[in-house]
Amino acid sequence: MPNETLTITDNRTGKTYTLPIYKDAIRAIDLRQIKTGPEDFGLLSYDPAFLNTASCQSSITYLDGDRGILRYRGYPIEQLAEKCSFLEVAYLLLNGELPCEEQLDMWITDVTRHSMIHENLKKFMEGFHYDGHPMGMLMSTVAALSTFYPEARNIHDPGVRKLQIIRLIGKMPTLTAYSYRHSLGLPYVYPDNDLSYTKNFMNMLWRRTEPKFSANPVLARALEVLFILHADHEQNCSASTMRAVGSSFADPYATTAAAIAALSGPLHGGANEEVLRMLDEIGSKDKVPAYIEQIKAGHGKLMGFGHRVYKNYDPRARIIKRVAEEVFEVTGRNPKLDIALELERIALEDDFFIKRRLYPNVDFYSGIIYQAMGFTPDVFTVLFAIPRAVGWFAQWQEMLQDSEQKIARPRQIYTGEAVRQVVRIEERHPQTSALAAATVA
Numbered sequence: 001m002p003n004e005t006l007t008i009t010d011n012r013t014g015k016t017y018t019l020p021i022y023k024d025a026i027r028a029i030d031l032r033q034i035k036t037g038p039e040d041f042g043l044l045s046y047d048p049a050f051l052n053t054a055s056c057q058s059s060i061t062y063l064d065g066d067r068g069i070l071r072y073r074g075y076p077i078e079q080l081a082e083k084c085s086f087l088e089v090a091y092l093l094l095n096g097e098l099p100c101e102e103q104l105d106m107w108i109t110d111v112t113r114h115s116m117i118h119e120n121l122k123k124f125m126e127g128f129h130y131d132g133h134p135m136g137m138l139m140s141t142v143a144a145l146s147t148f149y150p151e152a153r154n155i156h157d158p159g160v161r162k163l164q165i166i167r168l169i170g171k172m173p174t175l176t177a178y179s180y181r182h183s184l185g186l187p188y189v190y191p192d193n194d195l196s197y198t199k200n201f202m203n204m205l206w207r208r209t210e211p212k213f214s215a216n217p218v219l220a221r222a223l224e225v226l227f228i229l230h231a232d233h234e235q236n237c238s239a240s241t242m243r244a245v246g247s248s249f250a251d252p253y254a255t256t257a258a259a260i261a262a263l264s265g266p267l268h269g270g271a272n273e274e275v276l277r278m279l280d281e282i283g284s285k286d287k288v289p290a291y292i293e294q295i296k297a298g299h300g301k302l303m304g305f306g307h308r309v310y311k312n313y314d315p316r317a318r319i320i321k322r323v324a325e326e327v328f329e330v331t332g333r334n335p336k337l338d339i340a341l342e343l344e345r346i347a348l349e350d351d352f353f354i355k356r357r358l359y360p361n362v363d364f365y366s367g368i369i370y371q372a373m374g375f376t377p378d379v380f381t382v383l384f385a386i387p388r389a390v391g392w393f394a395q396w397q398e399m400l401q402d403s404e405q406k407i408a409r410p411r412q413i414y415t416g417e418a419v420r421q422v423v424r425i426e427e428r429h430p431q432t433s434a435l436a437a438a439t440v441a
């Protein structure tokens with residue numbers, strides 16, 4: 001049995017400390033005892049962007065970035081994508097186990113019953129400019145829900161929590177569809193509770209004058225698979241935001257709005273939109289080598305490539321590539337696929353990408369499918385937010401029930417000025433800072 005401890009010698013004092021190792025980690029707080037004297041605060045660990053810091057213990061999602069493995073609650077993502085519906089996977093993530101038939105029926109009924117939104121929310125939508133970004137509309141309307149359900153702030157009541165989770169999973173597609181139709185100037189379509197989660201979403205997006213919308217089953221299933229693949233991804237930027245904001249006991253709508261904000265950035269969920277812009281910019285397959293050279297020369301990044309955790313092929317990208325073929329049989333081939341395939345081929349043979357272990361991530365092919373299905377690029381990230389809400393809630397619940405968690409509050413290493421005295425304004429000399437020097441367009 002190996003000795004599960006770490007011995008550290010502080011060369012400033014010559015003292016030695018033995019720290020316990022727990023599940024291949026040491027507790028950063030154990031470093032605090034390492035001091036040079038009684039006045040010393042104690043040693044901190046410094047880890048910008050949390051490259052090597054576990055912020056929690058979690059039993060939701062397992063990810064092995066080196067081997068390209070992703071599992072929800074122990075089930076391989078490939079099996080879930082093949083055998084389950086999105087709501088089945090949502091149940092799994094939130095409850096820890098796959099539902100039996102009766103539990104699934106009840107769960108579907110619960111979520112479906114909450115797909116309607118308060119009529120006043122439409123007025124919020126109407127306040128947005130027609131070309132406002134759908135993520136901005138989603139973020140704001142989700143935050144607004146907190147004013148409709150004031151009881152939601154009672155986050156320590158498991159029943160209240162469950163109701164808000166069901167509500168929001170039910171309402172995310174409706175809010176998204178409303179923002180989409182608002183941008184097109186189309187009337188809103190109410191949810192149809194006879195339809196599945198994805199078919200109802202498609203109905204709210206695309207129904208025109210027909211009395212009943214009938215979604216293409218291949219496309220509905222493709223959307224279902226994409227939703228499954230996006231449902232959780234352990235401690236990514238938005239999940240960490242959900243946990244951090246939730247740790248102050250903010251209500252779940254405010255907390256989810258913050259997670260949506262985190263997802264909207266181009267380095268996170270916004271990447272799928274950026275991939276499409278990049279493919280448009282490249283224009284054709286023959287321009288790919290020149291584009292790659294430009295990236296290698298330090299001009300931008302290859303969007304949809306690289307990942308903080310995956311240093312191997314993202315298993316979700318592999319599944320999406322297959323789904324793309326199925327979708328294109330219905331919609332016709334998106335010509336951008338050929339540019340993407342060429343980019344992948346060249347990048348995967350190039351030393352620059354090999355050395356840095358940069359592979360296609362989930363966003364590389366998802367946008368091409370969404371576009372073939374009829375979505376415009378600015379909607380892609382909200383398509384990510386709908387299923388990811390499930391993962392956020394699973395993470396939020398786990399955080400609230402974890403007795404080790406407290407309000408998230410990192411430390412810093414202060415690098416600013418030592419104490420200074422304020423002098424009268426007439427005695428000050430102009431100073432330049434990056435902000436002051438910036439030119440405003």
Ligand SMILES: CC(C)(COP(=O)(O)OP(=O)(O)OC[C@H]1O[C@@H](n2cnc3c(N)ncnc32)[C@H](O)[C@@H]1OP(=O)(O)O)[C@@H](O)C(=O)NCCC(=O)NCCS
Pocket residue numbers: 266267268269271295300301302303304305306307308309356358361362363
């Ligand atoms: C996802 C991402 C933010 C991860 O970033 P990270 O873990 O901080 O990785 P780093 O930025 O430290 O990258 C390591 C090296 O690879 C390079 N690199 C990373 N992603 C790259 C990309 N997409 N294109 C070109 N170079 C890339 C970095 O420039 C860096 O090179 P260097 O060592 O010469 O400085 C980053 O890969 C990225 O910006 N990808 C494009 C956006 C994207 O697709 N996001 C979706 C993620 S699911």
